[in-house]
Amino acid sequence: MTSPDRNRPIGIFDSGFGGLTVMRALVDQLPNEDFIYLGDTARQPYGPRPIAEVREFALQGLDYLADLGVKALVIACNSASAAVLRDARERYDIPITEVIVPAARRAAAATRNGQVGVVCTEATATSGSYDDALAIAHDIDLTTQPCPRFVDFVEAGITSGDELLEAAHGYLAPLQRQGIDTLILGCTHYPLLAGVINYVMGDDVQLVSSAETCAQATYSQLTRLGLLHDEPREASRRFLTTGDARSFEGIGRRLLGSFVTDVEQVVLEAVSVG
Numbered sequence: 001m002t003s004p005d006r007n008r009p010i011g012i013f014d015s016g017f018g019g020l021t022v023m024r025a026l027v028d029q030l031p032n033e034d035f036i037y038l039g040d041t042a043r044q045p046y047g048p049r050p051i052a053e054v055r056e057f058a059l060q061g062l063d064y065l066a067d068l069g070v071k072a073l074v075i076a077c078n079s080a081s082a083a084v085l086r087d088a089r090e091r092y093d094i095p096i097t098e099v100i101v102p103a104a105r106r107a108a109a110a111t112r113n114g115q116v117g118v119v120c121t122e123a124t125a126t127s128g129s130y131d132d133a134l135a136i137a138h139d140i141d142l143t144t145q146p147c148p149r150f151v152d153f154v155e156a157g158i159t160s161g162d163e164l165l166e167a168a169h170g171y172l173a174p175l176q177r178q179g180i181d182t183l184i185l186g187c188t189h190y191p192l193l194a195g196v197i198n199y200v201m202g203d204d205v206q207l208v209s210s211a212e213t214c215a216q217a218t219y220s221q222l223t224r225l226g227l228l229h230d231e232p233r234e235a236s237r238r239f240l241t242t243g244d245a246r247s248f249e250g251i252g253r254r255l256l257g258s259f260v261t262d263v264e265q266v267v268l269e270a271v272s273v274g
């Protein structure tokens with residue numbers, strides 16, 4: 001790997017808006033860094049798509065950010081991470097972090113009874129990526145629960161109420177029956193549902209946010225490589241979307257706050273995915 005310039009921004013890729021929860025964690029932990037966020041909102045959600053298609057779309061987005069000259073890539077989407085986990089590190093000449101392995105490691109360290117759960121999209125569930133990431137940890141039993149409606153609730157701005165609570169009870173009941181003590185929020189929208197998930201699961205179940213652990217892994221990796229800004233500075237944030245810029249700004253401001261402004265629309269090119 002060549003040594004990228006520490007003055008370059010960090011690129012963040014997501015299928016749409018959910019990666020903004022990762023960006024929020026990154027901005028909290030790395031306030032002196034410039035960020036470029038790309039959300040493939042024109043083609044979201046990735047969760048119900050076949051994994052080969054998610055892989056193709058994710059590589060297009062990551063290639064776009066790499067071509068802008070970012071110093072590091074963050075795959076801020078569990079479905080995209082699941083799809084490109086195996087080959088993204090070989091494809092790019094810059095450091096890459098993603099959401100799955102750091103969350104799996106944290107869960108493995110946190111569990112006391114070895115019963116870990118993950119809630120995620122269909123794409124992430126069928127990829128088996130969390131099973132792979134936990135395979136090295138002995139004595140851990142992983143229960144995977146896709147929760148497809150959770151993304152719809154978040155995007156509609158619904159984080160409480162009877163309908164959500166009923167859906168949460170339905171999705172989480174198998175995890176409760178399994179007796180899990182640690183639950184990975186394996187979708188970037190789900191930190192916004194941590195309240196209802198904690199309400200249903202109770203305080204004895206630790207929640208591991210893949211957004212938080214991804215940001216911490218990014219901090220660690222860029223620190224090890226000497227790629228962080230050490231001095232306080234005014235950092236920039238740039239937002240790109242493949243969809244409608246105005247609606248991205250509306251939803252983005254709701255999820256991340258008022259600094260989601262001046263959103264630009266971009267077109268992603270087909271790439272050779274090998």
Ligand code: DGL
Pocket residue numbers: 014015016018019044045046047048076077078079080121124151186187188189
């Ligand atoms: N960002 C996706 C994930 O973390 C959720 C939204 C989607 O399905 O595109 O899996």
